[in-house]
Amino acid sequence: MRDYLIRATAMEGKVRAFAVRSTGIVDEISRRHQMTPTTTAALGRTISAGLMMGAMLKGEEKLTIMIKGGGPIGQIVVDANALGEVRGYVTDPLVDLPLNEVGKLDVAGAVGTDGFLNVVKDLGLKKPYSGSVPLISGELGEDFTYYFARSEQTPSAVGLGVLVGVDHAVSSAGGFIIQLLPGLKDDEITLIESLLSRIEPVTTLLEKGLGLEQILQRIVPNVEVLEEMDVHFRCNCSRERVEQTLISLGREELEQMAEEDGKAEIVCHFCNEQYLFEEEDLKNIINQL
Structure with a gap:
């Protein structure tokens, strides 16, 4: 299955939504750097966030995400643009930690929580836009949610996931961003919160074969897809x-x-x-x- 992204609205334009399938991209980057499952999950979640944030840009605009939480993984760096292109790396791709207390990959332990999530956007202006927030969980989905609320003043819900097999191959990776726009009523916000509380992990939904539009339909009613685009790993080194x-x-x-x-x-x-x-x-x- 191909890697792709959709941009959509929902609830009569009062919700903006993005979803991405990035399995092939994350697997390629993991193999290039011979990463462990834990570092693959950390970088893969950031890759998916970067692709969706890149889809919020236009033309030649691009952004860089830098996450440094004081954990053994070091720094996570991801570049993305409005064309659906992304690349990324971590300082130490070989960090390997035991599973956390709930039996999941210990992304928070690898990333750490003593640091910041920084986003620098090159919008073609004299000075790039820069936003920064402290890390609150190290699991990254919550940290990007906090970034949108604090730095961009946009109430959002961010779901990110990477599933790595026993052979270290990435079997599924992707994510969604739901952004609440002005005009939503309290009961509509309550409905979204209720649906979000019951949503399965994005990797589970991808493993079940759900398309991105179907995933968004489980979170918000009346989804209208505005754009679908292929996404790719691309490095501009030469x-x-x-x-x-x-x-x-x-x-x-x-x-x-x-x-x-x-x-x-x-x-x-x-x-x-x-x-x-x-x-x-x-x-x-x-x-x-």
Whole structure:
């Protein structure tokens, strides 16, 4: 099944809703970084949130999510844009913790709760928009819910999930964001809260074969899909970009690198792609300076 996202409204335009299936993307990133199930779950939840938040943007706009909670995983970084493209990494992809007290992957233990969730949006203006909130649970769904309420003043409900098999392959990953807009009556809000309290985990619904529209229909009445789009893992690193990074080091450092190491090996944080520059390559770069 393909990875895709839908943008919708519900309850006569008084609710804005997003849902995403990101199974293939999360599995690819997990394999690229040889991640443990716990770090896959933490990054995968953030990937799904990033894709849906990217769908709130327009044109060439993009955003970066940074989560640093003081846990052993280090920092989570996710880039996403309005085109449905996403990439991400964690500082230590090999962190592995025992299951938590309810028998689930201990995402909160890996992420930590002593830190912040930061979102930086490049909207094409002189200065990027930046919002930051303290982490409240480390489970991430609750933290993004708090971010929308506190930083963007939009009451929201965020559900995120990743299911990892015994072979470490991702069997399902995805999420939803429900945002309450002005005009909702108290009884309508109560209805949404009641439906949310009974909703099964998003991974369970995906495993059952439900489509994204069907998932949203279990949370809010009268869903109207406005847009459906494919989503993809995409890293914009390239040998040319890495070469420009080497050039920025300056002649002296490049000459020292060529003399002492005889090569330079650069690994992209996001996709784990390796770029090797042999001594002759380094000398050619030096000659351009």
